[in-house]
Amino acid sequence: MLENYALSKVPERTKKPRQTGFTMVMDKGSSLREAADLIETCGEYVDIIKLGWATSYVFPKLKEKIDLYQSAGIPVYLGGTLFEAFVIRDQFEDYRKVLDKYGLKYAEVSDGSITLDHDRKCEYIRQLSGQVTVLSEVGSKDAAKIIPPYKWIEQMQTELDAGAWKVIGEAREGGNVGLFRDSGEVRQGLVEEILTKIPFERIIWEAPQKTQQVWFIKLLGANVNLGNIAPQEVIPLETIRLGLRGDTFDHFLSQF
Template sequence: MNYHINDLPERTVKPRNSGLTMVMDKGLSLRQAEDFIEVGGEYTDLIKLGWATSYVTPKLDEKLSLYREAGIPVYFGGTLFEAMIVRGQFDDYRRILDKYKLQHAEVSDGSITIEHDEKCEYIRKLSEQVTVISEVGSKDVQKIFAPYKWIKLMTAEIEAGSWKVIAEARESGNVGIYRDSGEVRQGLVDEILTQIPEESIIWEAPQKAQQVWFIKLIGANVSLGNIAPADVIPVETLRLGIRSDTFEHFLKG
């Protein structure tokens, strides 16, 4: 940090197990990626190349090398996994992970219907190859899961080998754990946290109000996902209570 301020929340240090900031890269150029790393790399723990953008991203090898050299793990969005699974290309998907020297993979079923036992089997197989992050929840706004089902799915995926489970919200933040207005389904989150350790969950929170809500609920070291590159520094100030939205929350006395 550039100077000292008393009594700020203590942040975990990289490599973190909690307090992760997962950034969504939806198509940054190499120059933009370099600029992002210069400013936000210190505060970024994971980078997801959103959905299947890796298929059409120019100079993909060079971009992955930039992130790798900066010490930031990167992985392809779960929709790529789904696009290949539905076409019977699981082995091809595994070869892609090796080809691009990826150490993480996302397993999701937000766009396709798949038996959960089958999804867990994919998690088991991939966990022998890479660190698996699995996503729970549908991208379909009409599909609303009861809290007990979220807990059941998350528990099974962690037991199958997921390092972290992601609570689905899409890049827009209006499905899954949120209402279509972007408001948090508070009762759902409270129920999930009665059974699933908070350090096992990455909450997708692309909107500032959502980030503030989770920081106030869980603390500075809540894991947040789908953060826009331009929002990494603002999110870190929210975590530390040096932005108006969380300013009073972290004051002592």
């Protein structure tokens, strides 16, 4: 971690390649110049880039962007909605060819926008895990669809058993579905119940809003895995992780 000067009583952060303290950044169509700026200013804090939903389908310089991130040691994967778009069109094998075409080492398997039999979802995970590292997303993008905690736990565990490296708790880029109420408030009971069965290091919590990031960091510490972070929020998030922003300023001092 870059440190411009010495400061005591700062939480220790994990080093790349991280298993915990993971920051997944959402690229919603950044230009090549913006991607280069992200790498220059905060590449040290970015563990993986998600090209949101199906933006990769229409972005004009896709290979150049992927190569740019990967040359900086930052893996890239395509949003789960794109996986679903291929699956619903019965083009799963075409999706696998896209992963190979662009030299992608990660893929997301999700069913947030389509209805997919869970056994079939796990079979997709098994097949893809022989090709790439799989992140599987649990939860619906439909705010009206409330999944009970036991179902979250059951699906997370079976997807990990099927070969997923980590499971992602759904929140969308707005942070107002899945793990959260439409107001953005964390479904606290849901999260705490999930954590009784699923190890925290195997979960990436989508938390695009600052209040959500603060909540998870206070609950699970500086090295909680967080996702759907906007590029301009990477450095602010790092200061929250380190207790160097008002939201967590006192939280970590008492631990030293």
